[in-house]
Amino acid sequence: MRFIIFATIFISVMTLLTLLISRRFIRKLHFSKKTKLYLNIFLAINLLGVVAYMFVRYNPSVPNWAYFLLSLPIGIIFLLFIATIFYEVFALLINKSIKDESRRDFFKRGLDFTAVAVAGGVNAKAMYNAKHIELEKVEVKIKNLKQEYKIVQLSDIHIGGLVDKTFIANLVKRVNSLDADIIAITGDLVDTKMKYAKPALDELKNLKSKYGTYFIIGNHEYFHDVAAIIKYVNSLGIKTLENENIYIGEENKGFYLAGVYDIFGNRVNAYMPDLKKALQGTKNFPKVLLAHQPRYIKEIDEKVDLVLSGHTHGGQIAPFNLLVKLQQPYVKGLNKHNEDTQIYVNKGTGFWGPPMRLGASSEISEIRIIPT
Incomplete structure (x- = not known):
C-alpha cells in the first residue's frame, strides 16, 4: 500500500x-x-x-x-x-x-x-x-585521541538494479587497497528484496581492515525486512551496531565506535534509535557515532567527537541539494556542529533512482582521525 x-x-x-x-x-x-x-x-x-x-x-x-x-x-x-x-x-x-x-x-x-x-x-x-566513484580524503582532529586511525566510510550503496554483484566486487577491491583500520557502512546498503540482494552482499565478505567492518541500518532497510538484512549482514562477518558500541584499537589508545538505528524506526515503532544505550560505558574515551541521517545530530545531548552519516546523497542531482537542505542540517562533507561535535556526511557510494549525479559525486570516504 x-x-x-x-x-x-x-x-x-x-x-x-x-x-x-x-x-x-x-x-x-x-x-x-x-x-x-x-x-x-x-x-x-x-x-x-x-x-x-x-x-x-x-x-x-x-x-x-x-x-x-x-x-x-x-x-x-x-x-x-x-x-x-x-x-x-x-x-x-x-x-x-x-x-x-x-x-x-x-x-x-x-x-x-x-x-x-x-x-x-x-x-x-x-x-x-x-559511473565514477571519487575518493574523498579528510582529516579530523579529535581531542584526547592517543594515535591516528583510518576509517573508510561507505554509505547509501543501494544494492539492487544497477548496483549488482559486479559493482560491489569492484568496490571491495578499491576499499581493500586503502588499508583501513575500520570500514563503516552507514546505512541504505540494501534496496531490494533479500533474495535478490544476497549475491551482491556476499562480495562484502571480502572486505579487509585491521579492526573489522561495521554497519548501521538506514531508512531503506526498513522497506525490505530489516531483521533479515541485519541477520544476513552479520553472517558475512560484518558487525551491525544496534544501539551499541565497540572499542576500537589498543588498550587506552583507541576510541569507541557506536551506532544507532535510523530515525525512521520512530515512525514504524520498531528498531528505534537509542543514543543513551548506544553510548553506554564509553566513559571519557573519544567517540565516533554512526547515524544514517545527519538530522539525528539534533538528538545528541552528550559529548560525541565525530558523527558519520549519509542519506543525503549530497543532493545527487543539483539543485536538488537545496531541497535536501530543508530537511537535513548538513548535506555533505565535514561540518563543525559545536565545540564538542563534528559531523561528516558521505555523499553516497551508489545512487538511488537514475544513474546520474550532478554537483555531488559518488564517494568513498577516507577519514583519518588524528590527535589534536
Missing part, C-alpha cells in the same frame, strides 16, 4: 513537470513544428519510462541494459525542468532588455539552440559522473 501511494504521488509530480517542460520550454522554441513534435515525443517516452521504472524497480529479471534505460528518465525530466526555469529567466531578460524586435528575435533563437545543447550536455555529464 505504501508503494502504491508513493508511486501515485511520484508519477503525478513527474507528469506535472513533463507538462511544464512541454508548454514552457518546447512550445516556445524557434524550431520547426516537426522538430518540436519530436521533442515532445521524446518527452512522452521519458514519462512512460518513469511509469515503467516504478514497476521494474525491484524486479531483478529485467536485463541491466533495460533497467539502465528505464532509470534515466527521472533524472532527464528533472534536469529538463531545471533547464526550463533557466530558459524562462533568460527569455524574460531578453524581452525586457532588448527593444529592437529583430535583435530580440536573434538572441531568442540563440537562446533556444544554447538551451537545448546545454540541457543535453548536462544530462550526459550527470550520467558520466555516476
Whole structure:
C-alpha cells in the first residue's frame, strides 16, 4: 500500500513537470513544428519510462541494459525542468532588455539552440559522473585521541538494479587497497528484496581492515525486512551496531565506535534509535557515532567527537541539494556542529533512482582521525 501511494504521488509530480517542460520550454522554441513534435515525443517516452521504472524497480529479471534505460528518465525530466526555469529567466531578460524586435528575435533563437545543447550536455555529464566513484580524503582532529586511525566510510550503496554483484566486487577491491583500520557502512546498503540482494552482499565478505567492518541500518532497510538484512549482514562477518558500541584499537589508545538505528524506526515503532544505550560505558574515551541521517545530530545531548552519516546523497542531482537542505542540517562533507561535535556526511557510494549525479559525486570516504 505504501508503494502504491508513493508511486501515485511520484508519477503525478513527474507528469506535472513533463507538462511544464512541454508548454514552457518546447512550445516556445524557434524550431520547426516537426522538430518540436519530436521533442515532445521524446518527452512522452521519458514519462512512460518513469511509469515503467516504478514497476521494474525491484524486479531483478529485467536485463541491466533495460533497467539502465528505464532509470534515466527521472533524472532527464528533472534536469529538463531545471533547464526550463533557466530558459524562462533568460527569455524574460531578453524581452525586457532588448527593444529592437529583430535583435530580440536573434538572441531568442540563440537562446533556444544554447538551451537545448546545454540541457543535453548536462544530462550526459550527470550520467558520466555516476559511473565514477571519487575518493574523498579528510582529516579530523579529535581531542584526547592517543594515535591516528583510518576509517573508510561507505554509505547509501543501494544494492539492487544497477548496483549488482559486479559493482560491489569492484568496490571491495578499491576499499581493500586503502588499508583501513575500520570500514563503516552507514546505512541504505540494501534496496531490494533479500533474495535478490544476497549475491551482491556476499562480495562484502571480502572486505579487509585491521579492526573489522561495521554497519548501521538506514531508512531503506526498513522497506525490505530489516531483521533479515541485519541477520544476513552479520553472517558475512560484518558487525551491525544496534544501539551499541565497540572499542576500537589498543588498550587506552583507541576510541569507541557506536551506532544507532535510523530515525525512521520512530515512525514504524520498531528498531528505534537509542543514543543513551548506544553510548553506554564509553566513559571519557573519544567517540565516533554512526547515524544514517545527519538530522539525528539534533538528538545528541552528550559529548560525541565525530558523527558519520549519509542519506543525503549530497543532493545527487543539483539543485536538488537545496531541497535536501530543508530537511537535513548538513548535506555533505565535514561540518563543525559545536565545540564538542563534528559531523561528516558521505555523499553516497551508489545512487538511488537514475544513474546520474550532478554537483555531488559518488564517494568513498577516507577519514583519518588524528590527535589534536
